[in-house]
Each structure stands twice: as structure tokens, then as C-alpha cells.
Amino acid sequence: MKSSRSRFLDIRGLRLHLREWGREGAPRLYLLHGWMDASASFQFMVDALAGDWHVVAPDWRGFGLSAWSHADGYWYPDYFADLDAILRAVEGEDAAPVRLVGHSMGGNVALMYAGIRPARVGRVVALDAFGLPDRPAGEAPGRYQKWLRELTEVPRPRIYPSLDALAERLRRDNPRLDAARAGWLAETLAQPDDGDGGRGWRIAGDPLHRRVNPVLYRRAEAEACWRRVTAPVLAIEPANADLRERIGVSDEDHAAAFACFASIEVRSIDDAGHNLHHDQPQRIAEIVEAFFLSDGQ
Secondary structure, three states: OOOEEEEEEEEOOEEEEEEEEOOOOOOEEEEEOOOOOOHHHHHHHHHHOOOOOEEEEEOOOOEOOOOOOOOOOOOHHHHHHHHHHHHHHHHOOOOOOEEEEEEOHHHHHHHHHHHHOHHHEEEEEEEOOOOOOOOOHHHHHHHHHHHHHHHOOOOOOOOEOOHHHHHHHHHHHOOOOOHHHHHHHHHHHEEEEOHHHOOEEEEOEOHHHHOOOOOOOOHHHHHHHHOOOOOOEEEEEEOOOHHHHHOOOOHHHHHHHHHOOOOEEEEEEOOOOOOHHHHOHHHHHHHHHHHHHOOOO
16 A cells, blocks of 8 residues: 555644645645545555655545534535635645545535636546435425434444444445455544443544534535536546435436536446445546546646
8 A cells, every 4th residue: 555644734723634645746636535434545546546646635624633623513615615725725825726536525525616716626526426406495494403403412423343343334335345445444444432431443533423414405506616617527426326316316417417517527437336436446546547637737
């Protein structure tokens, strides 16, 4: 495995962790992880990169080695603000447009940010990231009610008795994950937990992430951001659309999302699930590198 190093930045009142691979001074590539994940999850894909890259992968607030929020929860716009601040800290104010690769939630952040700050983004790769189904306004009272109830509860993380048990859970969630990779992910993404008088392990993330978001998802707002994207976009998806179908994104909504982008290429990958960068890291690395190198940089 390629070795990584850690850097910590004070970003908007929190200490955020950046995991970095490769040579300082090489072309930079930003990798943005998904929900309940961390930067280390990109290790297999980074190992497969053939070129000379300086890879920068932040742990979002409340995930991995980054600090937890001081507030009562986590708000989606904070990811845009954190990314914006990270890019200013690493790149400077007047730097060339950046290359973004995002998986799942990280991909949605990258795509919306590319419309919010179009001049800051040169190219975007979205790994199985397609937004959520629109939520009807009639759900708002019940959502607020549930949120108020959860504010009175102390959330607890899911505890696993051993790293082997956590690895087995990862393999149940993703049967394509072999034992060696599952074991490495469990060891790398977990933290010890001594709660309830027993020793166990939990995924390194603030359990407040599981609290319901009181703000309904408004797909029209996401689409408005997507229409402002000027950067070429590459969407890489598993051939099997199980997750998208499970969360209720219709084929019509999916096609409408792609139609928002001025320049988009869509690639479908066989024998892969939602975590394409775990299932087919070599193939994903090849496609990503070809896409970024096609701009002549």
C-alpha cells in the first residue's frame, strides 16, 4: 500500500484532518468520501493510480480523525463551506481550478459545489452520486417533530465486539469485499469504544450524524446548482442500480439530473456495488486518471 501522511487544519472552528498521498508539487487530486466513511476508504483506489499525483482527502467534520461538531447536529451546507475553506488553505485564493472526485455524499457535495463556485472547479468525477428524491412539503411537520424528539436523546454508535465482527459486517453490506480488504478497512476506519462498561469498536464518526435532518431535501435546489456547473463531469456508476432504486430515485429523475450538466460523460461498471472504489479500484483509477489527463494536465 502507498503510505499516507496526516495534516490538520483549523477550519471554521473545528480541527479537520486531511490524509495525503504522493509528492508535494505533483498535480493535486481531491478525494471526498461519503456518509459514515472516512478518507482512508480511498486507499485501494490510490494504490492503483499510475500517475504522479498529490492526493488530498479530507475527513468531513465529525468523521474519521476530524473533530466533532459543537452544535446539535450536522448541516449539509457546512460541507460546502468546509470544502471551500480547505481549498483556500491548500490552494490559495487565486489558484487554478481544482480536480474533485467524490463518492456518494462526497460526490453530491462536489457536484453542487462545482455549481456554487464554478470558477474554482476544473473537472469533477462523481462515484455513484445522484442526489436524493424530492421530499413533499407535507412531510415537514412530522420531520420537525421527530427532530425535536431526537434532540432529547443521547445517540449511541453501533458497537462491535471485535474488529473481526466489524469486518464481517462490512462484508455483509458488500459481499464483493474480500476478507483482506474488509479486515484492513475495519482496522483503519474503527475506533475503540469503552461505553456501557465493555470494550468494543465503532466506526470513527459522531453518532449525531444519524439524527434526522429537519430540513427536507429539495431536489430543485440541487438541480439549480448543477445547471451552473461549467466543469466537465464524469459520472461513474455500478451497472446494478440497487441503491438508487432502494432510496427511490426514479429513472426519470436520474436522467433529468444528468441533463442539468453542460458537459457530462457517464460510465457504467460491471461487478461493482455502491462502493465502486472498493470493488473495482484498478478500473476506477484508470478511468479517473484518463479523464483528468484528457485536459492536458
